[in-house]
Amino acid sequence: MKQNEDSLLREKLKEYFGFSSFKGNQEAVIRNVLSGKDTFVLMPTGGGKSLCYQLPALLMDGVAIVISPLIALMKNQVDAMRTYSNDAGIAHFLNSSLNKSAVAQVRNDVLEGRTKLLYFAPESLTKEDNVAFLRKVKVSFYAIDEAHCISEWGHDFRPEYRRIRPIINEIGTAPLIALTATATPKVQMDIQKNLGMSDASVFKSSFNRPNLYYEIRPKHDVDREIIRYIKQHEGKSGIIYCLSRKKVEELTELLVANGIRALAYHAGMDAQTRAANQDDFLMERADVIVATIAFGMGIDKPDVRYVIHYDIPKSLEGYYQETGRAGRDGGEGHCLTFYSYKDIQKLEKFMQGKPVAEQEIGKLLLLETVSYAESSMCRRKTLLHYFGEEYPEENCGCCDNCLHPKPKIDAQASLRMALEALRDLGDKFKADYLASVLVGKNTALIKSYGHNKSEWFGAGADHDIRYWGAVIRQALIMGLIDKNIENYGLLSINTKGEEFIAAPRP
Ligand code: ADP
Ligand code: MG
Numbered sequence: 299m300k301q302n303e304d305s306l307l308r309e310k311l312k313e314y315f316g317f318s319s320f321k322g323n324q325e326a327v328i329r330n331v332l333s334g335k336d337t338f339v340l341m342p343t344g345g346g347k348s349l350c351y352q353l354p355a356l357l358m359d360g361v362a363i364v365i366s367p368l369i370a371l372m373k374n375q376v377d378a379m380r381t382y383s384n385d386a387g388i389a390h391f392l393n394s395s396l397n398k399s400a401v402a403q404v405r406n407d408v409l410e411g412r413t414k415l416l417y418f419a420p421e422s423l424t425k426e427d428n429v430a431f432l433r434k435v436k437v438s439f440y441a442i443d444e445a446h447c448i449s450e451w452g453h454d455f456r457p458e459y460r461r462i463r464p465i466i467n468e469i470g471t472a473p474l475i476a477l478t479a480t481a482t483p484k485v486q487m488d489i490q491k492n493l494g495m496s497d498a499s500v501f502k503s504s505f506n507r508p509n510l511y512y513e514i515r516p517k518h519d520v521d522r523e524i525i526r527y528i529k530q531h532e533g534k535s536g537i538i539y540c541l542s543r544k545k546v547e548e549l550t551e552l553l554v555a556n557g558i559r560a561l562a563y564h565a566g567m568d569a570q571t572r573a574a575n576q577d578d579f580l581m582e583r584a585d586v587i588v589a590t591i592a593f594g595m596g597i598d599k600p601d602v603r604y605v606i607h608y609d610i611p612k613s614l615e616g617y618y619q620e621t622g623r624a625g626r627d628g629g630e631g632h633c634l635t636f637y638s639y640k641d642i643q644k645l646e647k648f649m650q651g652k653p654v655a656e657q658e659i660g661k662l663l664l665l666e667t668v669s670y671a672e673s674s675m676c677r678r679k680t681l682l683h684y685f686g687e688e689y690p691e692e693n694c695g696c697c698d699n700c701l702h703p704k705p706k707i708d709a710q711a712s713l714r715m716a717l718e719a720l721r722d723l724g725d726k727f728k729a730d731y732l733a734s735v736l737v738g739k740n741t742a743l744i745k746s747y748g749h750n751k752s753e754w755f756g757a758g759a760d761h762d763i764r765y766w767g768a769v770i771r772q773a774l775i776m777g778l779i780d781k782n783i784e785n786y787g788l789l790s791i792n793t794k795g796e797e798f799i800a801a802p803r804p
Contacts, residue, residue, distance in 0.1 A: 307325065307328065307329075307353075308320075310353060310356070310357060311349075311353060314352075314353065314356055314382050314383070315349065315352075315353070315382060316382075317349075320349075321345065321346045321349075322341065322345055322346065322503050323339070323341065323501045323503055324346055324349055324350055326501060327339055327350040327475075327501050328349075328350060328353055328354055330499045330501070331350065331351065331354040331439060331473065331475050332354050332357065332358065334439075334473050335473060335498070335499055336473055336474045336475070336495040336497065336498035336499070337350075337473070337474070337475040337476070337498055337499055337501065338445075338475075338476050338477075338486070338489070338490060338495065338498040338499070338500045338501065339475065339476070339477040339478075339501050340477075340478060340479075340481055340486070340500070340501070340502040340503060340505075341477070341479060341501075341502075341503045342479050342503060342504075342505055342507065342622065343479040343619070343622050343623075343626075344598070344622075344626050345479070345503055347443065347477045347479070348375060348443075350475065350477065351364060351415075351439070351441035351443075351475050351477070352375075352379065352415065354438075354439070355414045355415045355438060355439075355441075356388075356414050358438040358439070359436065359438060360435070360436035360437055360438035360472075361408055361411075361413050361414060361415070361416050361435060361436065361437060361438060362414060362415050362416070362437070362438045362439050362440070362441060363416055363418060363423070363432070363437055363439075363440045363441070363469075364415055364416065364417045364418070364440075364441045364443060365417075365418050365419070365420055365423060365440065365441065365442045365443065365459075365462060366417055366418075366419065366443045366444060367419060367420070367443075367444050367447055367454070367456060367459075368419070368595060369391075369393055369395065369419060371443075371595065372391045372393070372417040372419070373391065375389070375415075375417065376389045376390060376391055376415075376417060379415060385412055387407035387410075387412035387413050388412065388413060388414055388415070389413065389414065389415040389416075389417070390404040390407060390408070390413050390415075390416055390417070391404075391416070391417035391418065392404055392416065392417070392418055392422055392428060393418070393419055393422045394421075394422060404416075405431060408435055409434070409435070414438075419458075420456065420458040420459050420461065420462055421458050423462070423465055424458065424461050424465050429465060429468055429469055432469045432470075433468070433469055433470060437469065437470060437472040438472065439472050439473040439474065439475060440462075440466055440472055440473070440474050440475070441474075441475045441476075441477070442459075442462060442474065442475070442476045442477070442493065443477050443478075444477070444478060444479075445459075445476035445477055445478040445481075445489050445493075446478040446479075446480055446481050446485055446489065446615070447459040448460060448462070448488060448489045448492050448493070449481075449484075449485040449488035449489055449492070450488075450655075450656070450659055451482065451484050451485050451488060451659060451663075452478075452480070452481065452485045452488075452615060453480065453613050453615035453616045453619065460492060462492075462493065463492060463493050463494055474493055474495050474498070476489055476490075476493055476495065476498070479619070479622075480505075480615045480618055480619055480685070481685070482615070482684060482685055482686060483685075483686040485615075486500075486686075504687065505618070505681075505682055505685050505687055506678065506682055506687070506689065507622065507625070507631070508696065509625045509628055509629065509630065509631055509696075510621060510622075510624055510625055510631045510632075510633055510696070511630075511631065511632050511633065511696050511697060512621070512633050512677035512678065512681070512696070512697040512698065513632070513633065513634050513635070513677075513697065513698040514634075514635045514636075514637050514670075514671050514677075514698065515634065515635070515636055515637070516636075516637060516638065517636040517637055517638035517641070520608065520636045521549070521552060523636075524538065524549075524553075524606060524608070525552075525553065525556050525558070527604075527606070527634070528553065528558050528585070528586060529558075531603060531604060532585075533585065534585065534603040534604065535579070535582065535585060535586075535599065535601055535602045535603055536585065536586050536587075536602065536603060536604040536605065536606065537586070537587050537589060537593070537594070537602055537604075537605045537606070537620075537623060537624075538560075538586060538587070538588045538589070538605075538606045538607075538608055539589060539590070539591060539593075539605070539606070539607050539608060539609070539611070539620055540588065540589070540590060540608040540609055541590070541608075541609035541641070541644070541645075542590070543564040543565070543566045543590060545608065545609070546562050546563070546564045546588050546589060546590055547562055547564075549588050549608065550562040550588045553586060553588065558585065558586060559583075559584045559585045559586065560584060560585070560586040560587070560588055561575040561578055561579060561584045561586070561587055561588070562575065562587075562588050562589070563575050563576060563579075563587050563588070563589035563590070563592065563593040564589060564590040564592055564593070565590065565592040575587065576593070576597070579599070580597070580599055591611070591616065591620065594619070594620060594623050597623070598626070599623075599626070600626045600627035601626075601627055601629065602623050602624050602625065602626065602631070603624065603625070603629070603630055603631065603632065604624060604631070604632040604633070604634060605620060605621050605623055605624040605631070605632075605633050605634070606634045606635070606636075607620070607621075607633075607634070607635040607636065608636060609636070609641050609644075610635060610636075610637050610638075610641050610642065610645075610667060610671060611667065612645050612660070612663065612664060612667065613663040613664070613666070613667060614663070614666050614667055614670055614681065614684050615663075617635070617667065617670075617681075618681060618685070621633035635671070637671040637672075639668070639767065639771065642664060642667070642668055643787070645660075645664060646661075646664065646787060649661070661781070665774065665775065666684065668771065668774070668775060669775040670684075672768075672771060672772075672775065673699070674699055674703065674704040674706060675699060676689070676691075676692075676693065676694050676697055676699055676700050677694075677697035677698070677699055677700075678694040678696065678697055678700075679691075679694065708804050709769055709772070710802050710803065710804050711802075712758065712761070712765075712766075712769045713769055713772065713773060713778075713798070713802070714798065714799055714802045715736070715754075715757060715758055716732065716736065716758075716766065716769050716770055716773060717773060717778060717779070717791055717795050717798060717799050718754075718799055719732060719735065719736060719754040719757065720732055720779060720789055720790075720791050720795075721791045721795075721796070721799070722752070722753075722754060723735065723749065723752070723754065725788060725789065725790030725791070726788060727788060727789060728787050728788060728789060729767060729770045729771070729781075729787065729789060730763075730767070731743070731744070732766070732770060732789065733763045733766035733767050733770060734763065735749050735752065735754055735755055736754060736756075736757055736758035736759075736766050737756065737758055737759050737761070737762065737763050737766060738750075738755050738756025738757075738759045739763070770789070773795065776794075776798075777792075777794055778791070778792065778794050778795035778798050779791050779792060779795050780792050
């Protein structure tokens with residue numbers, strides 16, 4: 299019987315998709331879905347998540363409801379499904395882009411049982427008439443793609459995603475499969491809890507991308523370094539991510555002026571130019587695409603040889619996703635990030651005025667990013683650890699910290715000095731103020747507080763102000779001091795910091 303089942307699945311895989319074998323966990327996942335259990339899939343981008351619900355949908359009774367965040371992604375999938383089948387009714391999407399008669403056609407196909415996959419964005423799923431319609435339909439299972447959108451701790455939070463469970467209850471329950479390419483343990487828990495699938499079978503693939511080289515460089519002469527880098531990698535494809543649309547345009551211009559075939563991509567451009575630029579990049583009429591993070595979701599260019607972050611991303615999830623677009627064919631993939639603490643302060647500024655809960659989350663995500671950027675530990679180990687995976691090797695052999703270890707110094711005494719100074723000065727000051735006091739900089743502000751007479755004034759004058767900035771950041775990373783973002787980044791010492799003063803360690 300088992301033998302038959304095995305060959306049956308493989309036969310169907312070949313028949314419907316033209317593949318002769320399953321990738322990674324696909325087969326185990328598909329069996330779990332077919333057996334009617336809830337399923338949670340963590341698989342890196344390009345791992346083949348779609349097949350995990352597409353194949354069972356074709357084999358099971360009823361129609362599978364697929365929830366996906368982007369209309370473009372849905373359309374691609376529906377088109378692909380139709381090329382596998384003679385019946386164009388096999389897959390449909392329902393969203394606001396369809397006119398009345400198109401909607402009627404879709405509903406008709408579904409009611410006649412021709413449709414096996416019906417795609418929705420969460421906004422349209424929650425529409426009353428769609429709910430009423432779906433109540434009349436036999437649902438085989440619900441698939442929630444890009445499920446990290448459910449969690450506020452994910453890199454792409456979508457409040458509408460949190461309404462999926464109540465809507466499913468209204469339509470009629472059926473097994474669930476949730477899929478994502480990035481989830482920290484916290485995000486995974488959030489997803490399962492929110493979808494009411496805490497008992498789901500979990501299939502987690504490794505997130506390690508052995509062919510990616512991770513490197514962080516200090517952001518000094520970044521434009522020149524990028525131009526030099528691209529020229530050294532002439533003819534190869536690369537993506538450069540910038541934080542702002544303005545920077546995207548400036549940098550593109552600069553690259554073009556330097557004879558580089560570069561194009562821009564951001565959400566502020568008109569749709570036509572944007573699509574044309576994307577096409578030119580995919581078809582290799584351009585080598586480099588300079589983009590905001592609006593670029594990349596659902597884009598499958600296998601031979602991107604480098605991803606450069608002009609600005610540091612605001613979370614490690616984002617970093618992992620964006621760097622993950624390099625080397626998808628398993629070949630060389632260089633992930634180069636330019637880091638300056640100033641950029642972190644810029645990102646903090648964007649958070650001001652947002653709801654406090656959102657700020658708290660944003661602050662912690664940023665702190666993880668800072669500690670990754672400033673760490674001298676193996677990048678791969680740090681990154682995988684963040685996603686709840688232990689990387690066993692001491693030296694990965696494929697990141698800057700493993701290949702070029704940074705010299706370490708013991709800053710125990712400095713750290714203690716900074717903490718004591720902060721405690722004595724009180725919690726009304728920012729990091730650069732504290733550092734200025736320690737080096738003994740005679741600013742008007744310091745004088746106005748009378749701190750030029752404090753015992754800490756100039757106590758750290760044997761180092762420069764950048765050194766003290768780094769020490770204070772280490773204290774933040776180690777959780778010894780807190781930073782209040784709403785109040786312009788004022789620092790205060792916490793109990794862990796007090797403990798360190800009492801019992802310092804190297
Ligand atoms: P994900 O959603 O995990 O990023 P996709 O579902 O988009 O990944 O699949 C990525 C690529 O892998 C697609 O081009 C798909 O056709 C291909 N693929 C999926 N499953 C298989 C398989 N069993 N054998 C060969 N290629 C596959
Ligand atoms: Mg996908």
